[in-house]
Amino acid sequence: MKSTQKFISENLAHRSENNSLRSLKAESNLIDFCSNDYLGFAKSGDLKIIFEQELKKYPKYSMGSGGSRLLAGNSLFAEELEQEIANFHQSEASLLFNSGYDANIGIFSALPQRGDTIITDEYIHASIIDGVRLNHATRYVFKHNDMESLEQKLKIAKGRIFIVVESIYSMDGDKAPLKEIASLAQKFDAALIVDEAHATGIFGEFGKGIVHKLGLCDQVFARIITFGKALGTHGAAVLGNNDLRSFLINFSRSFIYTTSASFLSHLAIKSAYLHLDEKDHQSALHERIRHFRQNIDSTIKLLDSQSAIQIILLPGNREAREAALKIQEAGFDVRAILSPSVAQGTERLRICLHNHNSMEDISNLCISLNQIIR
Template sequence: MKAINEYISASLAERKNKQSLRTLKQETSLIDFCSNDYLGFARSAELKSLYEHEVKKYPEYLLGSTGSRLLAGNDKFTEELESEIAGFHNSEASLLFNSGYDANIGIFSSLPQRGDTIICDQYIHASIIDGVRLSHATRYVFIHNDLNSLEEKLKLAKGRIFIAIETVYSMDGDEAPLKEICDLAERYNAAIIADEAHATGVFGRQGRGLIDELGLESRILARIITFGKALGVHGAAVLGSNQLRSYLINFARSFIYTTASPFLNHLAVKVSYTYLQTGDHQSKLIERIQLFKSKLDSHINSISSRSGIQALIVPGNAKVRESAKELQNSGFDVRPILSPTVPEGAERLRICLHNHNSLAEITNLCNKLNNIL
């Protein structure tokens, strides 16, 4: 016990010395420019009212699911929701998971096997990396969005080949060159698994995702969509064929060995999808993104992005931390991204724009950025 406690203390001390110690923070009164609530659904009074109206239709609902989907936690409502989600995203089937992390762990740990190859983008999400480690497949990493680097790794691949990408990357909001990756995948008989977490609700017809926007559904083996970002609720789903759905039910341990999400959570997902198909949510977000770009001085080094994620390069941990602190002192909740999370010299302010940000708030943020950067 003593040795373990010493290890814990030393590890935390090392993080603290490197100024990279993570701590939990409660909500603040600052203007939100850091959350993933791109469409403002999580705080939407209208969506909340729709949800409360729907709950009344199910007076006998249980607070908990009482078990895994394979035991007591499955019901008609959940399976009908999966069919609706699949239909909306132009997919043969979908399977719900408790989170995007669980979905990525589930598919990457169970589908690729020892002797297979997974080729991951350099900036792929940690949940995919963890799933890949559990798979025992050989893993290669290609330079972010670099097609030549990807092809080099494809030439080395053995067994069944999987390419792991995000369609919109969570750190910088930039997009994968999806059509070109599909061409390479088909040339080398590889299958693509694409995480659409930051594209769902933002890109495509009524928020169906970037793969929908480009008409590439039939060229992708599996899509991971999450509900905790633009949809404002919680959970995730894997989109794919009926066979893939059945495979995951049988082999994805993060699906098999966990208590299912409760009815109230699934109802919230259903209502959010209904709300997504009404109004002008996407055009409102586009207006805010365009305003931000137009008000920002040209000398500021920004990463090109059509998404709600706008990254501004501020080299040096001390400098970017100081800039974020000055913004927070002015009432804006903006967070710094430090090295080694990003390469040294590429530290940045990660700014998320939302429909709940007023045009005046965005203008004021840009004015402050123009003054301090």
């Protein structure tokens, strides 16, 4: 036991020395420029009203699901919700998972096999990387959004080929060139899988996502959508055809061996979709994105992003952390993203914009950023 404790202590000390030690923070009274609640659904009074109205239709609901979906935890409500989600996103079927992490672990640990090839963008999410590590397929990484690099990897791929990208990248906020990637996927008979976590609710008609907006639903083999960001609830779903849904039910360990989310969680997801489909929530957010970018000083290293995720590069853990603390002292909840979460030398401030941020709040944030970052 002493050797294990020594290992823990030494690793924590190393993180502390590198200014990369993580810790939990309680909810603050700062103005939110940190959360993924892009549309403001998580604290929306309107969404709460919809949820409460829907809840009255089910007076005999249970607090817990009682087990995994394959045992006691399934319900007609969950299956109907899955079909409603699929219809909304123009997909044949969907399968609910308890989180985006579970969904990515589930599909990427089960689908590719030994002898197959997975080709991922170098900036792909950690949950996808973890899922890929659980299978025996060969993995290649192509340079971020670089089609020449992707094609080079496709030319040496063997077996069944999977291309995996995000439509909006969580650490840079930029878009993948999905039309070009889809074209290459067709050329090399590859299955294209797109994580739409940070696009769902934000892009496309009523927030149906970038795949839908570009008319690529039939060219994308599977999509991963999450509900804990713009939809303000919790959970995720894999969109695809009926055979993929059945395959995951039979072979996805993160689906099979976990207790299903509760009825209340599923009802919250349904309510969020009802609210999403009520009106245009997207225009107000994109107006705020434009306002932010127009008011940031041109000398600041602001990455090119038209999403709710705005990135200011501040290389060095100490530099990024100190800048974030100064911004927080000015009243704004902005967090630093440090290495090893991002590559060393690309440390940054990650600023998330929301519908619940007023234009005045955004203007004041920009004034503070322009003064602090020089």
